[in-house]
Amino acid sequence: MASAVFLGFAPRFQNGTELLLLLQRKVTSFLLLSLALSSILILLTWGTSSNTFMFTSKQALSDSAPSPGYPNIIHDLTPQITYDEAVLPSGNFIADNSTATVSSQVPNKNSSSIIEPCDMSTGKWVRETREPIYSNLTCPFIPENKNCRNHGRSPGYLYWRWKPDGCDLPWFEPDRFLSIVRGKTFAFVGDSLARNHFDSLVCLLSQAEVPINGDRNPYKRFHKVHFPSSNFTVMMIWTEFYVLGMPRTNVSVSASFEIHLDKINTAWTSQLPGLDYLVISGGNWLYRKNYLYESNKLIGCVFCRGENLTEYSLPYVIRRVVRKALESIESCQNCDKLVTFLRSHTTSHFEKGSWFNGGFCNRTEPLNESELDFDAPEWEIRKIQKEEIERIKQFDGVGDTNRKKRYKWLDVTKAMMIRADGHPGEYYNKEFSRSAYDCLHWCLPGPVDMWNEMLMLNLINTSSLD
Ligand SMILES: *[C@@H]1O[C@H](CO)[C@@H](O)[C@H](O)[C@H]1NC(C)=O
Ligand SMILES: *[C@@H]1O[C@H](CO)[C@@H](O)[C@H](O)[C@H]1NC(C)=O
Ligand SMILES: *[C@@H]1O[C@H](CO)[C@@H](O)[C@H](O)[C@H]1NC(C)=O
Ligand SMILES: *[C@@H]1O[C@H](CO)[C@@H](O)[C@H](O)[C@H]1NC(C)=O
Ligand SMILES: *[C@@H]1O[C@H](CO)[C@@H](O)[C@H](O)[C@H]1NC(C)=O
Ligand SMILES: *[C@@H]1O[C@H](CO)[C@@H](O)[C@H](O)[C@H]1NC(C)=O
Ligand SMILES: *[C@@H]1O[C@H](CO)[C@@H](O)[C@H](O)[C@H]1NC(C)=O
Numbered sequence: 247m248a249s250a251v252f253l254g255f256a257p258r259f260q261n262g263t264e265l266l267l268l269l270q271r272k273v274t275s276f277l278l279l280s281l282a283l284s285s286i287l288i289l290l291t292w293g294t295s296s297n298t299f300m301f302t303s304k305q306a307l308s309d310s311a312p313s314p315g316y317p318n319i320i321h322d323l324t325p326q327i328t329y330d331e332a333v334l335p336s337g338n339f340i341a342d343n344s345t346a347t348v349s350s351q352v353p354n355k356n357s358s359s360i361i362e363p364c365d366m367s368t369g370k371w372v373r374e375t376r377e378p379i380y381s382n383l384t385c386p387f388i389p390e391n392k393n394c395r396n397h398g399r400s401p402g403y404l405y406w407r408w409k410p411d412g413c414d415l416p417w418f419e420p421d422r423f424l425s426i427v428r429g430k431t432f433a434f435v436g437d438s439l440a441r442n443h444f445d446s447l448v449c450l451l452s453q454a455e456v457p458i459n460g461d462r463n464p465y466k467r468f469h470k471v472h473f474p475s476s477n478f479t480v481m482m483i484w485t486e487f488y489v490l491g492m493p494r495t496n497v498s499v500s501a502s503f504e505i506h507l508d509k510i511n512t513a514w515t516s517q518l519p520g521l522d523y524l525v526i527s528g529g530n531w532l533y534r535k536n537y538l539y540e541s542n543k544l545i546g547c548v549f550c551r552g553e554n555l556t557e558y559s560l561p562y563v564i565r566r567v568v569r570k571a572l573e574s575i576e577s578c579q580n581c582d583k584l585v586t587f588l589r590s591h592t593t594s595h596f597e598k599g600s601w602f603n604g605g606f607c608n609r610t611e612p613l614n615e616s617e618l619d620f621d622a623p624e625w626e627i628r629k630i631q632k633e634e635i636e637r638i639k640q641f642d643g644v645g646d647t648n649r650k651k652r653y654k655w656l657d658v659t660k661a662m663m664i665r666a667d668g669h670p671g672e673y674y675n676k677e678f679s680r681s682a683y684d685c686l687h688w689c690l691p692g693p694v695d696m697w698n699e700m701l702m703l704n705l706i707n708t709s710s711l712d
């Protein structure tokens with residue numbers, strides 16, 4: 247199998263988003279627009295042949311990079327300069343193993359008893375006969391580019407359930423979820439995978455109550471949906487990097503960004519006060535040639551071999567931005583009640599290429615454990631995310647007894663590594679992307695709904711503390 251394939255995110259924006267407007271100024275006819283977007287996608291996208299682990303392989307990827315001169319892949323996992331070594335995690339954070347099962351209690355649907363979640367991050371997908379909670383017929387908010395059934399996909403991928411090793415993950419219960427979050431405000435912060443998670447939650451909850459302002463535009467950068475009878479609001483707030491990231495030029499719709507590692511992007515942090523729950527995720531936009539700044543000075547770049555600049559590793563950059571994000575949350579004023587989840591990174595499942603060089607994902611069953619690649623960069627990114635959430639927990643509430651910020655780890659990486667069959671593949675409306683397979687996002691309904699089951703179980707636990 248091949249999973250170590252990365253794409254910069256396709257800039258498939260619609261009217262109302264700044265990048266497309268930029269592009270529309272340049273290109274007027276639809277054909278040209280498509281062509282332009284396609285070439286940009288090629289620039290933004292690159293893949294590798296099977297089993298190449300980009301960060302340990304000593305092999306450059308020039309043979310499979312779709313565009314000559316595209317940045318080669320960095321080889322080194324370790325930061326090339328020292329960043330704040332003194333406070334980097336020592337590595338002795340809680341190991342998977344030590345967060346083992348607290349209880350194997352099967353939650354009682356009707357009871358409000360406190361449920362102790364187990365470690366839900368390891369387990370297996372088992373066959374399931376029950377229909378998903380929603381479908382293309384019962385949720386009108388499924389974006390067409392995730393609406394796999396509408397686009398001809400056979401339903402086999404729907405009949406699997408995640409079975410954590412130590413307990414049962416209860417089915418999502420829309421009514422119960424809405425009663426837990428009554429009067430609360432919830433936000434997803436991140437990129438199109440955060441949007442995927444948000445859309446899943448909206449569909450799940452819409453089975454209990456029709457929300458106001460649900461829509462299917464998958465490209466909206468800010469989106470707020472309200473559930474009136476439970477006075478629950480859920481938002482999607484877009485950020486590629488958490489920190490300030492600016493397109494490097496206006497012309498190319500930014501194959502590259504200028505990333506200011508020390509400047510938080512206040513577009514999302516300004517939304518934090520008053521929030522009850524936050525789910526952050528991300529990382530996908532860092533898999534491209536980007537330029538790094540500190541104190542407004544260019545300090546180097548990532549995925550940029552050949553430039554006369556210091557080259558930083560992807561893990562280094564991920565750590566910097568995740569830490570900056572978590573520290574910004576921690577220092578937020580008027581965020582006393584905030585509970586933050588960090589949702590772990592997930593993998594794509596392109597085989598034999600990527601978006602535009604024929605990469606596909608047409609598996610019809612989950613992978614076997616033996617097929618998983620724990621040398622994959624996604625697994626390394628997950629490790630960094632986990633270290634950073636453990637690190638920030640040490641500061642939780644320190645020196646301020648009024649403050650109740652809490653940090654939680656929503657670890658879906660392994661479960662999703664298995665679900666090579668859960669992506670839209672060729673079954674979506676392709677709009678600008680021609681015949682490319684989408685092996686990165688997840689079908690709705692689909693395995694991504696499980697993230698909300700995990701979330702619900704955690705909320706039950708969290709709200710019991712209030
Ligand atoms: C879990 O930890 C125990 C010791 O606490 C160790 O004996 C065991 O091998 C570990 N299991 C795994 C899967 O790491
Ligand atoms: C839960 O409540 C429903 C009715 O509201 C009832 O039919 C069902 O038996 C209850 N289940 C349990 C496990 O108590
Ligand atoms: C929804 O999915 C079904 C298959 O379950 C399919 O037949 C139908 O065309 C899809 N779309 C709509 C709008 O019903
Ligand atoms: C709805 O919830 C918000 C907080 O999210 C609160 O300020 C407002 O008063 C609530 N409205 C009602 C009618 O309960
Ligand atoms: C991009 O456009 C904005 C305004 O449209 C301008 O302020 C900025 O300088 C431009 N940047 C480049 C690199 O051309
Ligand atoms: C690299 O940059 C340094 C300092 O900016 C400069 O002295 C050197 O000539 C550059 N090397 C190349 C190959 O461009
Ligand atoms: C998956 O797609 C590839 C390329 O189109 C094709 O060669 C292969 O037979 C397909 N496999 C299945 C199981 O459909």
Ligand SMILES: *[C@@H]1O[C@H](CO)[C@@H](O)[C@H](O)[C@H]1NC(C)=O
Nearest residue numbers: 247611612613614615616617
């Ligand atoms: C996956 O496991 C099943 C059952 O253990 C086996 O039949 C199948 O051949 C395996 N597939 C691969 C690709 O290893």
Ligand SMILES: *[C@@H]1O[C@H](CO)[C@@H](O)[C@H](O)[C@H]1NC(C)=O
Nearest residue numbers: 361362363364654704707708
């Ligand atoms: C659930 O809550 C208990 C305290 O009641 C806590 O010890 C435990 O870590 C929590 N579990 C999760 C997964 O949040």
